[in-house]
Amino acid sequence: MIDKILDKLELFVDALDYMGQGMLVIFVIIGVIILATIVTNKLFSQEKEDGK
Amino acid sequence: MEILYENLLKFSWQQGVMLLIGAVLIYLAIKKEMEPTLLLPMGFGTLLANIPASAAVAEEGPLTTLFNAGIANELFPLLLFIGIGAMIDFGPLLTNPKLMLFGAAAQFGIFFTLAMASMFFDPNDAASIAIIGAADGPTAISVSQKLNSSYQGAIMVAAYSYMALVPIIQPPVIRLLTTKKERLIRMPYEQKSVSKTTKILFPIIITLVVSAIVPEATSLIGFLMFGNLIRECGVLESLSETAQKVLANLVTIFLGLTVALQMQAEMFLKKETLIILGLGLIAFIADTAGGVIFAKVLNIFLKKKINPMIGAAGISAFPMSGRIVHKMGLKEDPQNFLLMHSIGVNVSGQIASVIAGGIILGMFM
Numbered sequence: 001m002i003d004k005i006l007d008k009l010e011l012f013v014d015a016l017d018y019m020g021q022g023m024l025v026i027f028v029i030i031g032v033i034i035l036a037t038i039v040t041n042k043l044f045s046q047e048k049e050d051g052k
Numbered sequence: 053m054e055i056l057y058e059n060l061l062k063f064s065w066q067q068g069v070m071l072l073i074g075a076v077l078i079y080l081a082i083k084k085e086m087e088p089t090l091l092l093p094m095g096f097g098t099l100l101a102n103i104p105a106s107a108a109v110a111e112e113g114p115l116t117t118l119f120n121a122g123i124a125n126e127l128f129p130l131l132l133f134i135g136i137g138a139m140i141d142f143g144p145l146l147t148n149p150k151l152m153l154f155g156a157a158a159q160f161g162i163f164f165t166l167a168m169a170s171m172f173f174d175p176n177d178a179a180s181i182a183i184i185g186a187a188d189g190p191t192a193i194s195v196s197q198k199l200n201s202s203y204q205g206a207i208m209v210a211a212y213s214y215m216a217l218v219p220i221i222q223p224p225v226i227r228l229l230t231t232k233k234e235r236l237i238r239m240p241y242e243q244k245s246v247s248k249t250t251k252i253l254f255p256i257i258i259t260l261v262v263s264a265i266v267p268e269a270t271s272l273i274g275f276l277m278f279g280n281l282i283r284e285c286g287v288l289e290s291l292s293e294t295a296q297k298v299l300a301n302l303v304t305i306f307l308g309l310t311v312a313l314q315m316q317a318e319m320f321l322k323k324e325t326l327i328i329l330g331l332g333l334i335a336f337i338a339d340t341a342g343g344v345i346f347a348k349v350l351n352i353f354l355k356k357k358i359n360p361m362i363g364a365a366g367i368s369a370f371p372m373s374g375r376i377v378h379k380m381g382l383k384e385d386p387q388n389f390l391l392m393h394s395i396g397v398n399v400s401g402q403i404a405s406v407i408a409g410g411i412i413l414g415m416f417m
Contacts, residue, residue, distance in 0.1 A: 008171040008172075009171075011170045011171050012167050012168065012170060012171050014170070015166055015167035015170035015178070016167050018163060018166055018167070018415055019163035019164060019166065019167055021415070022159075022162070022163045022166075022408065022411050022412070022415070023156075023159070023160065023163055025265070025266070025407075025411050026156045026159055026404060026407055026408055026411065027153070027156050028265075029261065029262060029265050029266070029407055030152045030153060030155065030156040030400075030403075030404060030407070032261050032265075033149075033152060033257065033258060033261055033262075033403075034149045034150060034152055034153070036257045036261060037146060037149040037152075037250075037254065037257070038149055040249075040250050040253050040254070040257065041146065041149070041246070041247075041250055044247045044249035044250050044253070045247060
């Protein structure tokens with residue numbers, strides 16, 4: 001019984017690696033999108049569009 | 053005379069239970085108005101799928117044909133995403149792009165549930181169950197289908213039921229993780245306009261960035277953003293309206309009915325189904341907690357504090373989650389209007405959940 005619980009805990013701990021990688025990749029991608037959006041906002045602001 | 057009772061004698065108690073489940077889904081859809089667009093077709097499809105020797109689920113029956121035509125190849129979820137993309141206004145997000153961080157944080161529940169599910173299921177099934185935390189039907193269907201999960205029916209029921217239960221699941225979690233003082237933090241909204249060019253470029257940029265890094269997400273993010281581009285380009289009004297209404301409604305009918313193919317008694321009534329329903333709830337709770345705690349951590353470093361409740365809106369249940377956070381803010385302080393912030397975070401959750409789906413596919417395919 002205790003062996004089974006320990007086996008399951010080991011599986012949980014192994015899967016934490018996926019958690020770390022997954023969250024890191026999401027934040028990196030979102031970070032890139034945020035930067036791209038800020039740059040786009042600056043380049044194509046509403047004032048510039050109205051000025052045209 | 054045998055023809056009158058021959059088939060009735062083939063009824064098993066398991067099919068009886070499934071007919072009851074189908075009836076409950078229909079009741080929840082109609083009487084309680086819980087996600088009726090999906091729960092009603094799923095409920096009725098469950099009835100069709102659990103009649104003994106039902107022609108609807110025979111080898112060339114209509115549900116089987118629709119399943120092969122639209123779910124086995126992930127087509128229906130992708131077509132639905134065009135409609136969803138056409139419905140989304142990214143304006144509140146584009147005025148404050150940093151809100152996307154909360155959308156990212158609120159996907160924590162997916163990966164936490166992956167770790168939990170790994171204790172009970174093999175990797176592909178664990179990953180498919182974890183994607184319930186995306187709180188997004190098309191992503192959940194697409195990922196579980198691609199990973200060949202044996203538990204699609206349970207995953208769909210969990211995903212859509214919990215999406216409908218967000219108004220019940222989220223508030224207690226938010227209250228548990230925040231203090232009264234934090235819930236009272238005001239976030240005045242500064243009206244900023246976003247140019248049409250930015251709104252047109254945004255879906256294109258998202259598609260290119262996400263697809264380049266996570267190519268497995270190309271279909272999901274591409275179809276979602278295509279729908280949004282149809283909306284924002286300004287020259288395709290009729291296509292946008294068709295995508296938002298006719299296409300979305302049509303595909304929803306097919307999707308709901310067809311997913312019920314996985315709701316046959318022998319596929320659904322297993323002890324694993326109860327575990328999956330439990331893990332699905334954990335996913336939604338962990339999503340909410342992830343977003344709120346991230347906001348609280350950010351507040352340690354920020355001079356201008358954020359109301360941590362908006363972190364909870366990063367779950368992809370749009371627009372329900374955004375409205376719930378706004379209502380909770382008003383309840384604490386009738387002058388605190390969090391709607392534009394919470395809706396901005398909510399739409400970012402839609403993007404982040406698709407990215408998370410692509411990451412899961414990349415890890416397990």
